[in-house]
Amino acid sequence: MSGTIRVLVVDDSALMRKLLPQMLQRDKTIEVVGTAMDGAFGMKKIEEVQPHVITLDLEMPRMDGTEMLRQIMRTQKIPVIIVSSHSTAGAAATFKALALGAFDFVSKPRDGAPERIEEIASELISKIKVAAKARAGRWPTAIPVNGTPKPLPKPAVRSTSSPSRIIAIGSSTGGPNTLQYLLSQLPGDFPAAMAIVQHMPEGFTEMFARRLDEG
Incomplete structure (x- = not known):
């Protein structure tokens, strides 16, 4: 998209x-148009x-972020980036949000100290810019919003021979949902080995690997 990126910040703190609007608006292409x-x-x-x-x-009180995300995905389909302490302390909550349709996530500093919020500035700004280009629902969700996964084709009999081909995938912003969607569409007898590199904060890789296994 061209022009200024309009951002809404939702946080109970x-x-x-x-702090977030001050940090984001240092980038001249971003305008924080409201907070909630x-x-x-x-x-x-x-x-x-x-x-x-x-x-x-x-x-958050009253309506938490998970419920708000559900409503956004049902009615608005606006890219959402999770910015939460839960993104470190509770990786499961973050991946649930990704499954519901969140575009990506950024974890607040481990100790939550306000003076350390600058640590996430460049990452958050970068992800906002990528998310803005993915408006109108053009990014895959790990699980359909209605909760009904698409049935996969029945795999053929697995070959006992070693794969002779390797597919390498590297991803960053928007990658977790894209990877889970992509892998869920492959048949069980896919005739190649896969090597995947996903940029992800420390402490999230194990949870992500488990979600891929479940998918």
């Missing part, structure tokens, strides 16, 4: 609602400010 203290208020702000991208905390 008043401090984060102050919880999911219920956030849904109203969407109609009011028409954001291109939403940053979303997961743990």
